[in-house]
Amino acid sequence: MxxxxxxxxxxxxxxxxxxxxxxxxxxxxxxxxxxxxxxxxxxxxxxxxxxxxxxxxxxxxxxxxxxxxxxxxxxDISRDETRCVHCGICTSVCAPEALHIDRNTMKVEFNYERCVACELCVRVCPVKAMNVFFE
Ligand code: SF4
Ligand code: SF4
Structure with missing residues (x-):
């Protein structure tokens, strides 16, 4: 595992x-x-x-x-699904592709198993949908 x-x-x-x-x-x-x-x-x-x-x-x-x-x-890292508008901005800063656009649905998917907790998505999200709680 x-x-x-x-x-x-x-x-x-x-x-x-x-x-x-x-x-x-x-x-x-x-x-x-x-x-x-x-x-x-x-x-x-x-x-x-x-x-x-x-x-x-x-x-x-x-x-x-x-x-x-x-x-x-x-x-410690989550996305507020009620806030996310699937604009895709966060996918451009997420190097490990934990945030990526599903080409079928055109929605932004969050896969925490790839996340390295860099927090870049938190800084760029215009609606503050990404939350990090470990500071
Ligand atoms: S930047 Fe924010 S609103 Fe846009 S897709 Fe990412 S989490 Fe959702
Ligand atoms: S914290 Fe970093 S690695 Fe995790 S989803 Fe956000 S941008 Fe991607």
Whole structure:
């Protein structure tokens, strides 16, 4: 399985070799998609993690024990469907094509599984339909 999650590190956990242990102890492959490291405040990392379901669950449990909060990316990034007017502007800034135009319906689809949480769509959306909650 492959999953994108958001990790939040409190000040006392940022210096721990968390990523190293995920690889070594739980055989998980990871890709850091975004990181905001603030030594004096809460830090945040968006990661894609790949491994067996069992190892993934053990890795998440390990992070919880370390007091690192984890959330699936879809919990923190969403589109307000009542606001979106399918203008397509966001698709021009979304490099991983998480936002793309369905040529059959001509509607803009949002696939959070491709999202890297760059927030560019939030800045360009004229009706503020894209929401990011992890700041
Ligand atoms: S820019 Fe905003 S309104 Fe336009 S398609 Fe994207 S989310 Fe919808
Ligand atoms: S935050 Fe928006 S622009 Fe960035 S990858 Fe996700 S959907 Fe695309």
């Amino acid at each position: 492959k999953k994108r999650i958001i990790l939040r590190f409190k000040r006392n956990t940022i210096d721990k070799p968390v990523v190293y242990r995920l690889v070594k102890d739980f055989d998980l492959v990871f890709n850091i998609l975004r990181a905001t490291i603030l030594p004096r405040a809460e830090s945040m990392m968006v990661m894609e993690i790949e491994g067996t379901e069992e190892n993934f669950a053990k890795g998440i449990e390990y992070l919880r024990r370390l007091d690192v909060d984890t959330e699936p990316i879809e919990q």
